[in-house]
Amino acid sequence: MARDNAQRKHRVSMLDIATAAHVSPSTASRALNGHPKVSDEARKAVLDAAEKLGYVRNLGAASLASSQSNTIGLLIRDVGNQFYGGLASHVQAETDRYGFDLLLATGGDSVESQMRAVRNLLGHGVGGIIIASGRVAAQVADYAAKFVPTVVLASGLELPSLNSVRIDPQMEAKLAHIVVDHGHRNIAVTASSDSLASALHARIANFLTELIVAGAETTIISLANDDTDIDKKIDEVLDSGATAIMAGNDSIALSVLEYLDSAGIACPGEVSVTGFDGIGPYRSSLFGLTTVEQPIDKLAHEAVKLMSRHLHDESPHTSQVLVRGRFIEGRTLGSVRGSAN
Amino acid sequence: MARDNAQRKHRVSMLDIATAAHVSPSTASRALNGHPKVSDEARKAVLDAAEKLGYVRNLGAASLASSQSNTIGLLIRDVGNQFYGGLASHVQAETDRYGFDLLLATGGDSVESQMRAVRNLLGHGVGGIIIASGRVAAQVADYAAKFVPTVVLASGLELPSLNSVRIDPQMEAKLAHIVVDHGHRNIAVTASSDSLASALHARIANFLTELIVAGAETTIISLANDDTDIDKKIDEVLDSGATAIMAGNDSIALSVLEYLDSAGIACPGEVSVTGFDGIGPYRSSLFGLTTVEQPIDKLAHEAVKLMSRHLHDESPHTSQVLVRGRFIEGRTLGSVRGSAN
DNA sequence: CTGAAAGCGCTTACAG
């Protein structure tokens, strides 16, 4: 209680507690790690001493000595992004359940910064890495996989050499199909000009494939990262006769809705809009956005489960897991005038 | 390129690169750390070898040996929360600028889980800890501060013994004042029944103080964490004559707006609503929410700056930094009928 | 400018 406050220098070490508990460092270590072959006496003495002295285990030293690690790293592109932030939150919950410690690192948009983040995680001795980002370069994932078990989560990357967990592409096809079923035959799809945006690219590709197969005419709205030009581009596709806009995600859909609102263009009266992700405020009934909900809880669950298997078993084969999403019926998708619903 | 893929066991160590570069480990270490007193020859040889061999420095071992650390830890309650997620993202950007590595840990709602997160960070040898959470127990912050420099960010905690950075409470007062200026005299304020929600508590207290001083009548809407009962509570305060509801943050404000919308109660016609935070989709013109924008970029900037000072200087005194926010005029705050605006 | 040596805090065969 009444301790000097400038004494944050000397951290109490395992040796300190071994001494206090009158046992050897070996026994202290074993007791602290819940090793079975320790007498109850010894265990209690050690645990009490640790508690009393406020011991904090030096994880770096521990994993150095054991060349094992109980902590897994999560590389996230941007926790400021509602979807990935939510995903991270669920991954946290899952690793908790499994008893792993979680270390998050965020890697910006460049390959370089992602590499740095991975190296940072690796440097801290994580036993495995989960990469949750719509913008991973395959090269970053490959690099990580060279060192520790790696699973790529909710990204567009799906190489046979990589473990991955993502939403079933069926959902993307299904959404496209639903739009067509509403009578739309001229449909604009937003695309990203960012080469790293693999999740978006994969999604758009799935949309387009389905639309084309269904015989719809498609237009692409190419968006840069912070596109301020979106208004003009929307006007253009509208002029060219598009009756629906399928946005790559809810955030983009929201930008579209905002523009339509400001321009006095009725939605879905004049043009329908769909999103993707279905997370947080984007789900608000006030928006009424027609979208697909990505099951971030299940995605996180599968990712950690897969990681756990790789950490424990020797199963050296990689796997690609798909989880189902859910269609959210909103008010922004309407039927084309004069068509059957 | 064509390496065996099962060989992820042996990581290349500094010794490997020292050998490859024909120098001693000492020199290798110095070269890698950018130590000035190394010949250009040696430095180049080492750096080349490191690059070629794909060296990843073991940060744990490094900080173990030097008892120093260049990485700082960020404890975040929930990155799934738009505000804290965004804040984390900015903190990341700032630590990058300063050349720190960042490790994130998320601590759930309980003191216990927060403690665990802090211990985890500490165990990984971080040199300092930033706690960004609206729900920190003072005890957690105190604990962290016992070991490393600690700054509490955007929380309600503001003890003289703790470094803190938060939005100027003036902004909270100002918002309350603006509401009164719109002629409202009977105002409901949402409050949280969660004892850990210090940021919310501080905010509510500031609202109430200002409202009471301004002579308004106030009612408190007490909300549990996942309150499903919010509808009834809103009805009650409306029945009792409230003409405005000041929500503790935008997310709560959104819930209120959704209910009003579903119940067909006009906003701001029959009742005005304000939020707080002003981040991301909550800022959408489609909501038109009247709120206050927290300057997360500045908050992050000040927090990291403060941390940096504590890491480098010896300045042992703690400081409390306040940054200004910005009032966002939306459409959800209206004037009371028959009052001056 | 460079190396040999000791040590950071832990774990883990190895021998009791």
Add this chain to the structure above:
DNA sequence: CTGAAAGCGCTTACAG
């Protein structure tokens, strides 16, 4: 069940 000892990968006075 327990301890002495060696070693994990690094850094840093200390002596050249």
